[in-house]
Amino acid sequence: MDRKNITTAFEIDGYKVTKNLGIVRGLTVRSRSVFGNIGASFQTLFGGNISIYAELCERAREDAYKLMCDHADQMGANAVIGMRYDANEIMAGVTEVLAYGTAVFIEKA
Numbered sequence: 001m002d003r004k005n006i007t008t009a010f011e012i013d014g015y016k017v018t019k020n021l022g023i024v025r026g027l028t029v030r031s032r033s034v035f036g037n038i039g040a041s042f043q044t045l046f047g048g049n050i051s052i053y054a055e056l057c058e059r060a061r062e063d064a065y066k067l068m069c070d071h072a073d074q075m076g077a078n079a080v081i082g083m084r085y086d087a088n089e090i091m092a093g094v095t096e097v098l099a100y101g102t103a104v105f106i107e108k109a
Contacts, residue, residue, distance in 0.1 A: 003069065005079035005106065012079060012106060019105035021075045026067025026099045029090065030060045057097075061085060064099035077103035 005012060064085070072080050083101035090096055 006069070006083050006101070007079075007081055008083050010081050010102075012081065014109055015079070015106040016109045017079075017081070017104045018107050021072075021077050021103040021105065024068050024071040024075060024077070024080060024101060024103040026064040026069070026071060027096060028060050028063040028067065029094060029096045030056060031094045060087075060095070060097040061099070064097045068099040068101065072101075072103040075103045077105060079104050079106045 005015075011017070068080065068083070080101040081104055083099065086098045086100070088096050088098075
């Protein structure tokens with residue numbers, strides 16, 4: 001699937017949805033390491049962006065996104081519309097990140 005055909009919108013300009021294949025999702029569960037927590041604690045002393053956590057969050061989103069794309073590929077989709085992220089803390093220090101949307105097959109309008 002062309003990764004450019006993924007959007008938070010419900011349509012893609014110049015294309016029409018010819019087949020709705022259903023919901024696709026990618027889920028990853030992450031925890032913070034003890035060393036990451038210590039490093040982040042030091043960063044909080046100086047204020048600003050806590051890059052250790054930002055990198056962890058970005059990796060989790062990217063993994064969930066890739067899993068969602070793989071799921072869409074398995075369903076025969078060439079696009080995903082209505083794509084969203086969601087995150088929930090399962091327990092202290094453990095978070096799930098979900099990427100989801102609607103798998104579709106699109107053709108030039």
